[in-house]
Amino acid sequence: MLAFQAGDARAFEALVRRHRTPVFNFILRFVGQRARAEDVLQETWLKVVRSAGEYQAKARFTTWVYTIARNLCVDSARKESYRQATSLESPVSGVDGEEGRPLSEALPDSGASPERGAYNARLRPLLERALASLPEEQREVFILREYSGIPFKDIADVTGVSENTVKSRMRYALDGLRRRLAELGVDGDLADDGRTVVG
Amino acid sequence: MKPQNLHAHEDRLLDFAYGELPAPEAQVVESHLQGCARCTQALDDIRGVRVTMSQLSEESAPDAGLESLLAYAQQSARRAAAGPAPTPSRWRRWLLPVVGLASVGTLGILTLNAQSPELTRPNLSAVEMQSSKAVPAPKPVPAPSVAPAQAVAEAPPPPADTIGGASDSRAKEARKSRAEESKRAEGWEMAGSGGGFGTRSRSDELKSKVKPSAIMDGKQSAAKTEPAEKAPREVSNLNEEALAEGSPALSQPAAPESPPQEPLRLGGALAKKESVKDKDDAPSSKGGTWDEGPGAPALEAVTEPMAQGVVASAPAPSGSYAGRGGVAPPTGGASDDFAQASTPRAKSTMKPAKAPSREQLSRPEPAAVRRAESEAEDRSPGLSVAELSLQAQAANRTGDRDQEVRLLRLALDSGASSAERLGLLTRLCDAELALGRRREGLAACNQVLTEAPGSSAAQAARRRLSRESVSVETPAVDSQPAP
Numbered sequence: 271m272l273a274f275q276a277g278d279a280r281a282f283e284a285l286v287r288r289h290r291t292p293v294f295n296f297i298l299r300f301v302g303q304r305a306r307a308e309d310v311l312q313e314t315w316l317k318v319v320r321s322a323g324e325y326q327a328k329a330r331f332t333t334w335v336y337t338i339a340r341n342l343c344v345d346s347a348r349k350e351s352y353r354q355a356t357s358l359e360s361p362v363s364g365v366d367g368e369e370g371r372p373l374s375e376a377l378p379d380s381g382a383s384p385e386r387g388a389y390n391a392r393l394r395p396l397l398e399r400a401l402a403s404l405p406e407e408q409r410e411v412f413i414l415r416e417y418s419g420i421p422f423k424d425i426a427d428v429t430g431v432s433e434n435t436v437k438s439r440m441r442y443a444l445d446g447l448r449r450r451l452a453e454l455g456v457d458g459d460l461a462d463d464g465r466t467v468v469g
Numbered sequence: 470m471k472p473q474n475l476h477a478h479e480d481r482l483l484d485f486a487y488g489e490l491p492a493p494e495a496q497v498v499e500s501h502l503q504g505c506a507r508c509t510q511a512l513d514d515i516r517g518v519r520v521t522m523s524q525l526s527e528e529s530a531p532d533a534g535l536e537s538l539l540a541y542a543q544q545s546a547r548r549a550a551a552g553p554a555p556t557p558s559r560w561r562r563w564l565l566p567v568v569g570l571a572s573v574g575t576l577g578i579l580t581l582n583a584q585s586p587e588l589t590r591p592n593l594s595a596v597e598m599q600s601s602k603a604v605p606a607p608k609p610v611p612a613p614s615v616a617p618a619q620a621v622a623e624a625p626p627p628p629a630d631t632i633g634g635a636s637d638s639r640a641k642e643a644r645k646s647r648a649e650e651s652k653r654a655e656g657w658e659m660a661g662s663g664g665g666f667g668t669r670s671r672s673d674e675l676k677s678k679v680k681p682s683a684i685m686d687g688k689q690s691a692a693k694t695e696p697a698e699k700a701p702r703e704v705s706n707l708n709e710e711a712l713a714e715g716s717p718a719l720s721q722p723a724a725p726e727s728p729p730q731e732p733l734r735l736g737g738a739l740a741k742k743e744s745v746k747d748k749d750d751a752p753s754s755k756g757g758t759w760d761e762g763p764g765a766p767a768l769e770a771v772t773e774p775m776a777q778g779v780v781a782s783a784p785a786p787s788g789s790y791a792g793r794g795g796v797a798p799p800t801g802g803a804s805d806d807f808a809q810a811s812t813p814r815a816k817s818t819m820k821p822a823k824a825p826s827r828e829q830l831s832r833p834e835p836a837a838v839r840r841a842e843s844e845a846e847d848r849s850p851g852l853s854v855a856e857l858s859l860q861a862q863a864a865n866r867t868g869d870r871d872q873e874v875r876l877l878r879l880a881l882d883s884g885a886s887s888a889e890r891l892g893l894l895t896r897l898c899d900a901e902l903a904l905g906r907r908r909e910g911l912a913a914c915n916q917v918l919t920e921a922p923g924s925s926a927a928q929a930a931r932r933r934l935s936r937e938s939v940s941v942e943t944p945a946v947d948s949q950p951a952p
Contacts, residue, residue: 274542274546274549275549276549276550277546277547277549277550277551278546279539279542279543279546279547282539282542282546283539283542286535286538286539286542290530290535291527291528291529291530292527293530294528294529294530294531295527295528295530298528299525304528308531308533308534311530311531312533312534312538315538316538316541319538319541319542319545320545322545322549323549393524394524394525394526397521397522397524397525398525400522401522401525412522415487416519416522416523417525417527421487421489422483422484422487422489434480437480437483440483441479441480441483444514444515444518444519445514447518447521447522448514448517448518451518451521456521
């Protein structure tokens with residue numbers, strides 16, 4: 271990042287290629303919609319370019335870029351809540367009072383490969399539903415720690431709360447996921463072939 | 470274990486599960502886990518959730534927008550490499566706001582000035598000033614004031630002789646046209662530069678006074694009074710003020726008889742005859758105020774007797790006249806100029822009126838003239854020689870030779886200097902001769918010759934005497950000598 275600040279465009283390209291996918295997955299799991307996630311991702315990197323002059327070497331670039339991405343996700347979630355559009359994660363009302371399937375299950379996943387189609391068709395939506403069921407502050411902590419590999423201390427910097435708060439949220443997130451996965455029939459035991467056993 | 474300790478233990482389990490504990494602490498936790506089933510269960514729960522959720526596959530980031538992002542970053546890097554943009558110097562930073570403020574301020578001031586009533590108001594004040602100055606200033610004769618006069622002068626009422634023989638329908642037409650003209654004149658007057666209301670009220674009062682005579686004369690008098698009372702109010706404004714203020718003593722007794730005023734008397738031919746005819750009715754209009762006395766010239770023509778009566782009956786405010794005397798010269802000039810200005814137009818229509826006016830001159834109303842003389846004498850002692858001389862000059866301009874003679878004699882009696890005496894005597898000689906009083910005229914000229922035989926005034930007196938001696942040989946029709 272310091273090289274990019276000095277005018278090295280290739281340094282920025284290296285940063286993008288290294289952090290682009292983790293940041294995108296964080297955004298995607300935060301907002302829950304691919305289209306919105308793509309928009310937020312582009313916006314995040316544009317902001318990185320525009321704010322390159324404000325970057326200070328005392329902070330890690332990862333922390334800095336996730337901070338930007340997380341703030342944009344929060345803004346996007348607020349806008350989305352104002353629009354009151356039907357979320358992909360919101361359950362569709364089912365027949366006979368049963369809770370319907372999330373909208374994301376009804377829509378085809380254009381990014382899924384044929385090999386993983388069956389797997390995703392069985393497990394992925396359950397995991398996404400379990401993750402989406404978490405409160406936002408727990409979800410972001412879990413995503414940042416579990417998928418992005420950000421230490422609790424840095425998560426505290428990204429989210430602007432104390433490390434203890436982060437760990438507390440993490441504990442609540444783990445407990446919530448465990449209960450939700452149990453509700454969804456995902457017991458956590460993995461088959462030998464790598465597939466989950468859905469009860 | 471206390472809850473705080475429990476949480477601390479769980480936090481340590483979290484750190485241990487995610488590999489964030491340092492190696493020594495991790496060994497401590499591992500040793501603790503071997504003997505603590507609850508912590509082992511908690512750690513298993515954490516690991517179970519992590520294992521399950523780790524099955525959520527990672528999505529690849531889209532390539533859309535990557536190239537544009539990199540291009541944007543490249544451009545930004547070039548700018549960063551070029552260094553920060555040079556900041557404008559301090560005076561340049563302040564230049565734009567200061568110039569903007571100055572221009573806005575200038576615009577505001579200009580706008581305020583443009584909106585101020587002095588600029589947006591039509592130049593009525595100037596017109597008003599002109600009209601107010603028209604009394605002392607001779608030259609600016611307001612165009613509107615001439616307009617109605619012209620309108621009436623161009624359509625004069627038919628002479629009395631012809632009216633007498635004319636049919637009723639013609640008289641009606643004439644009345645109708647005059648009524649229309651007067652309406653137009655009123656409209657113009659009200660839209661004009663003020664003074665119309667006062668004039669109208671004055672003329673209304675005069676109208677009410679003229680009415681008896683109008684009723685007496687029937688259609689003819691109606692045809693005569695209407696233009697007189699309505700038409701040239703602005704003209705009347707000018708002249709009545711000029712006459713009233715400038716030379717009140719002159720205008721009062723001699724106003725009906727002054728030939729130079731004739732051009733101002735619109736419809737004068739008819740008016741003059743009518744005035745002669747109505748002289749006996751004059752007392753009926755007594756009781757008017759002094760302000761009404763001078764009146765409009767046209768009104769004067771029609772209501773001469775009335776004016777005389779008014780003048781004669783009105784108490785003369787001598788003090789005020791003495792004060793007004795100083796304004797006389799410009800006023801006289803104004804009336805003179807105005808008479809000259811209106812003379813060419815009026816001459817064509819006024820010619821028939823001249824003969825009767827001459828007759829009128831030769832037969833002044835004795836009682837009225839006497840009263841006016843006494844008033845003039847009462848007023849004149851307060852005036853200086855120069856003022857009397859100027860008033861006499863004004864009387865000369867208005868054609869009132871009688872008044873001129875009286876004023877010149879008063880000036881001579883007021884202790885004029887030798888140079889002034891010569892001039893006054895010369896003018897007295899002229900005035901007396903003009904009035905046909907040959908004896909008095911010759912006496913004045915001889916006086917000049919006696920007092921300063923070698924002067925230019927004496928030469929002029931000699932020439933005048935020689936002319937008179939020639940004219941004496943031819944039979945002259947002199948009027949009655951002055952008493």
